[in-house]
Amino acid sequence: MNEALRLDYLQAMGVDTYVPRFVLDGAAPSPVFELDIAVEDEFADVETAEVASFDADTEYQQMAEAQERNTPAPTGAPQRAGSRIASALQELGFERAAPAPAQASSAPGAATDVAVSPEFNVELVATGIGLLMIVETTTAPPSPAEKRLMANIAVAVSRHHKLAKAPEFATSRFQWPALKTPGLTMGGDAAKEALQANIMAQAERQQAHCVILFGSALQPYIDVATLQSAGIQLLYAAEPSAMLADGSLKAPLWQNLRKVVFSL
Numbered sequence: 001m002n003e004a005l006r007l008d009y010l011q012a013m014g015v016d017t018y019v020p021r022f023v024l025d026g027a028a029p030s031p032v033f034e035l036d037i038a039v040e041d042e043f044a045d046v047e048t049a050e051v052a053s054f055d056a057d058t059e060y061q062q063m064a065e066a067q068e069r070n071t072p073a074p075t076g077a078p079q080r081a082g083s084r085i086a087s088a089l090q091e092l093g094f095e096r097a098a099p100a101p102a103q104a105s106s107a108p109g110a111a112t113d114v115a116v117s118p119e120f121n122v123e124l125v126a127t128g129i130g131l132l133m134i135v136e137t138t139t140a141p142p143s144p145a146e147k148r149l150m151a152n153i154a155v156a157v158s159r160h161h162k163l164a165k166a167p168e169f170a171t172s173r174f175q176w177p178a179l180k181t182p183g184l185t186m187g188g189d190a191a192k193e194a195l196q197a198n199i200m201a202q203a204e205r206q207q208a209h210c211v212i213l214f215g216s217a218l219q220p221y222i223d224v225a226t227l228q229s230a231g232i233q234l235l236y237a238a239e240p241s242a243m244l245a246d247g248s249l250k251a252p253l254w255q256n257l258r259k260v261v262f263s264l
Contacts, residue, residue: 118176118221119176122135122176124198126170127167127206128165128167128168128206129262130209130210131154131167131210131211131212132212133212135239137173138217142240157257163262176191188220192220195218196221199211200226203230208232210232210257210260212235212236212237213236214239235253
């Protein structure tokens with residue numbers, strides 16, 4: 001098709017930018033086009049031995065036992081030890097009943113509308129085990145402790161679900177606005193479409209069917225329904241820095257990760 005006519009059609013349909021996620025039938029080969037999205041091993045400085053020794057189930061069992069010891073005994077009839085442990089686990093987010101499918105819900109205090117002229121940086125951490133982690137890095141990149149936390153999460157998933165493959169980390173970066181080119185739409189809706197397309201492309205490339213979104217700042221820019229239609233589950237989690245400061249914030253995420261079906 002004539003390029004000018006193609007652009008006229010897109011303009012008439014109200015499409016400012018179109019990036020296909022799949023090869024279109026009959027389309028000519030496209031030139032390689034990169035938007036400064038570097039893929040690097042950002043986890044090279046994480047201590048391998050420390051990550052390898054991490055055991056999420058043991059950590060949460062210790063949290064439950066500590067909470068049981070700190071909880072005063074109720075008045076009246078003495079409560080059985082087993083019931084106290086069950087109560088502690090329930091308060092941490094664990095249920096004794098058969099687990100229900102993990103569901104994504106709005107993160108507390110999250111914004112619901114996109115900004116008029118947003119500017120943000122994002123890191124997408126691929127793990128090689130069907131799990132993709134997304135963290136906002138506008139103000140600062142993840143610290144070594146935060147990267148170690150994310151590595152521990154991937155290791156815990158691999159061990160709990162008995163995956164044959166160990167996590168292998170690779171980081172890609174997304175920045176908005178991607179290009180400061182006059183005439184290109186750089187508003188909130190365009191940012192949402194661009195980030196969503198990037199996440200979908202990364203998930204497809206990494207064969208990831210579970211995405212963890214840390215923090216609430218990026219929530220308005222991710223369409224849960226679109227991810228679910230592609231068979232991708234979105235799980236919300238507190239920011240890594242918040243989880244490092246308050247270990248109890250890990251429990252809801254670990255509860256949901258135990259429900260996700262991972263298979264490699």
